[in-house]
Structures are given as structure tokens and as C-alpha cells.
Amino acid sequence: MTKTSTYSDTPFPRPRTLVHPGRFNPVRIQSLDAQQARHIRLLLEPGKSLFDALVGPLSENGIASASTTILGGSFDTLTYCVAPPDLSGKSVIAYGKPLQAGRAFMIFGNATLGKAVDGAPLVHCHAAIRTENGTVKGGHLITERCVVGEAPIPVLVTCLAGFELRQAHDPETNMLLLQPRKVALHG
Amino acid sequence: MGRVAYGRIAPNEDLVQGLEKLCLAHGFRNAFVRGALGSLVDACLGSTNGKIVHVAGPAVEVVSIAGEVRSKPDGSLAASLSGVVSDTDGNVYGGPFVAGANIVCITFEVTLEEWLPAG
Numbered sequence: 001m002t003k004t005s006t007y008s009d010t011p012f013p014r015p016r017t018l019v020h021p022g023r024f025n026p027v028r029i030q031s032l033d034a035q036q037a038r039h040i041r042l043l044l045e046p047g048k049s050l051f052d053a054l055v056g057p058l059s060e061n062g063i064a065s066a067s068t069t070i071l072g073g074s075f076d077t078l079t080y081c082v083a084p085p086d087l088s089g090k091s092v093i094a095y096g097k098p099l100q101a102g103r104a105f106m107i108f109g110n111a112t113l114g115k116a117v118d119g120a121p122l123v124h125c126h127a128a129i130r131t132e133n134g135t136v137k138g139g140h141l142i143t144e145r146c147v148v149g150e151a152p153i154p155v156l157v158t159c160l161a162g163f164e165l166r167q168a169h170d171p172e173t174n175m176l177l178l179q180p181r182k183v184a185l186h187g
Numbered sequence: 188m189g190r191v192a193y194g195r196i197a198p199n200e201d202l203v204q205g206l207e208k209l210c211l212a213h214g215f216r217n218a219f220v221r222g223a224l225g226s227l228v229d230a231c232l233g234s235t236n237g238k239i240v241h242v243a244g245p246a247v248e249v250v251s252i253a254g255e256v257r258s259k260p261d262g263s264l265a266a267s268l269s270g271v272v273s274d275t276d277g278n279v280y281g282g283p284f285v286a287g288a289n290i291v292c293i294t295f296e297v298t299l300e301e302w303l304p305a306g
Contacts, residue, residue: 012231012239012288017199029205031194033213037300067193067222067298083226083246083293084275092198093226093246093292099277108251110224112296124296126224126250128271128279138250138273158221158298160193170294173198177294180193 018092022171032180034162043152044073050111051143055121058113058157065160070109070127073153078104078129079145080137091174098142102132106153109141114165114178122167124178189301191221196295202227202249203286206266209299210256218299220254220268225295230272232282239288242280246292248273252284256299 040061044053058066078101086094109127116122125141163180170177192213196205202225210218226246231239252270259265271281 012285013229013241015201015231015288015290016228017290018228018245018292020198025197028197028200029194029209029212030197031192031209031212033190033192035190036188037191065193067296069222080277082273082275082277083248085245091293093244096275110222110251112222112224124224126248128250128273136279137277138271138279139248139277158191158300160191160298163193165193165296173293175293177195178296179195 020092020172021090021174025172030179032163032182034160037161038159040157040159042155042157044148044155046148046150046152048148049144050125050141050146050148051123053148054111054113054123054143054155059121063159064115064121065165066113067158067160068111068113069156070106070111071154072108073106074149074151075104075106076147076149077102078106079142080129080139081142082139095140098145101129101137104132105130107136112165112178114167116167117176122178189303191301192299194297196291196297198291198293200291201287202289202291202295203266203268203284205291205295206256206268206297206299207264209297210264215256215299215301216258217302217304218256219302220252221298221300223249223252223295223297225249226292227272228290228292230280231285231288232280233285234282239285240280240282242272242274244275244292246275250279
């Protein structure tokens with residue numbers, strides 16, 4: 001087989017390697033798999049917070065860990081934040097102050113359901129939104145402070161079984177992050 | 188549909204090749220992205236005129252993503268990912284993620300669903 005090499009101008013700026021506060025973890029991808037996953041179509045209930053509208057029905061169905069895609073829909077109120085550099089130096093970045101999008105439309109979002117350090121349900125959600133003043137924005141949603149509008153919003157759920165997503169302190173980044181963890185099948 | 192894998196990609200790893208390596212870790216040869224979110228140091232998105240869109244962080248949040256990992260004729264794996272990112276002011280940009288140029292900032296959470304092509 002003939003191999004050819006080509007030379008070209010660098011098509012993009014050189015990627016940056018950031019220095020995190022903690023010790024480098026040689027494991028760069030933490031992952032687990034399951035033989036199959038159950039899919040659920042869920043409707044977010046109007047008037048509820050995004051957090052409650054996601055966690056409630058899934059918990060009632062025994063689902064504690066899942067990846068979800070939130071289809072478009074209106075929210076009576078929507079609060080989000082972005083993640084600028086952390087000037088304190090504790091981490092590379094830190095969540096900024098809550099930003100009010102008002103009566104906003106979620107264009108689409110992805111949310112991960114897992115368990116917080118204390119075992120309580122945790123939702124990590126990023127979304128593209130159209131704010132009340134018509135500007136399209138994106139960021140990290142504060143799901144407890146987003147209220148579903150008058151029409152139910154469909155969510156496609158991939159339920160994760162055989163392992164759980166658990167928030168734990170990540171020494172390298174010095175942040176609390178969701179990580180997959182094996183669970184006992186019984187008890 | 189085959190198996191499903193959830194992975195957390197660590198900082199300073201490339202998003203596109205990270206998904207390919209996640210497939211390697213689980214023996215997937217073809218997979219769909221089912222759900223994913225996380226942050227990048229900076230984002231590098233392709234455009235139709237051959238230029239790229241460089242979004243400065245950190246952090247640039249990935250707020251929407253769709254894509255797949257496919258086996259290529261030479262046996263290698265290649266992820267194709269397209270999505271929307273937001274900068275530190277919440278402003279949004281979209282396009283295909285350029286392989287090797289989208290470095291994870293804090294974490295990237297992704298669920299891959301193995302696809303078993305017929306035949």
C-alpha cells in the first residue's frame with residue numbers, strides 16, 4: 001500500500017494543556033458498560049422545577065442513573081450559569097453567579113442523572129436556550145430554579161443499569177464530579 | 188442495539204479522540220452518542236469555508252452534541268461530532284468539533300450506545 005504524507009499550514013490554534021491544582025490521574029477515561037439499556041420517553045410536568053420533573057418520575061421507576069436528551073420546550077422561568085476561570089486558584093474554573101433567562105425556551109439540552117456525594121439525586125444539565133429577550137445563550141442550568149412552562153416537554157432517557165453515576169471529589173481538578181461506579185447486584 | 192457505555196473523559200484529553208478511545212475501551216466498533224455534556228478549554232469548530240471557529244475559554248461549555256463513532260475501511264475508528272458550545276459569557280457557537288483541537292477542561296460525560304450494523 002502506498003502511503004503519502006502531506007504538509008499544510010496549521011489549520012487551528014494549538015490546543016492548550018491546562019495545569020490543574022491536583023495530582024495528575026493516569027486514568028484518563030473512567031468508564032463502565034452494561035449489556036443493554038432501557039429507553040424511556042418522559043414528559044416534564046408543567047409547573048414543576050426541571051429537577052423535580054426529571055427526578056420524580058425516574059425515581060418512581062427505580063431509575064437513579066441516566067443520560068437524557070431534553071427536547072425543545074418553554075419554561076416559565078429559567079436560571080443558568082457559565083464557568084469562567086476561578087481566580088481563587090482552587091480550581092481551573094468555577095461556576096459564575098446565576099443568570100436569569102426569564103420566560104425562556106429551551107432549544108435542546110442534555111442532562112445526566114446520578115447521585116450526589118450524600119446519595120441524594122443529582123442532575124447535571126447543559127442546554128442551549130432562547131432567553132426572554134430573544135437572545136440565544138447556553139450554559140449550565142440550575143435545574144432547581146427552572147420551572148417547566150404550560151406544555152409538557154418530552155425527554156428521551158437512556159437508563160443506566162448495572163452501575164451508577166456517583167458524585168465524588170476529583171483530586172486532580174479539585175471539583176465534585178459524576179463518575180461511574182459499580183454497584184452490588186443485591187443489596 | 189448493542190451495549191451501552193458511560194464514560195467520564197478527564198482534563199486535557201481531546202473530545203473527539205476521547206470518544207474513539209472510549210469505544211476502544213469497551214470493544215465498540217460503531218456507536219451513537221446518546222447523551223453528553225461537559226466543558227472544553229477552548230472550542231474549535233469547523234465551517235464550510237475551510238476556516239475554523241475558535242471559541243476562547245476556559246471554560247467553553249458543550250450545550251448540545253450529536254454524533255457517532257464509525258469503523259473506517261482501514262479498520263480505524265473515527266468519531267464525527269457536531270454541536271453547540273457556549274463561551275464564558277453564555278454566547279453560543281455551533282459546528283463540527285475538529286479532532287485534536289477540542290480539549291476537555293474539567294470533565295466530559297458521555298453515554299455511547301453500541302450499534303451493531305446488520306450483516
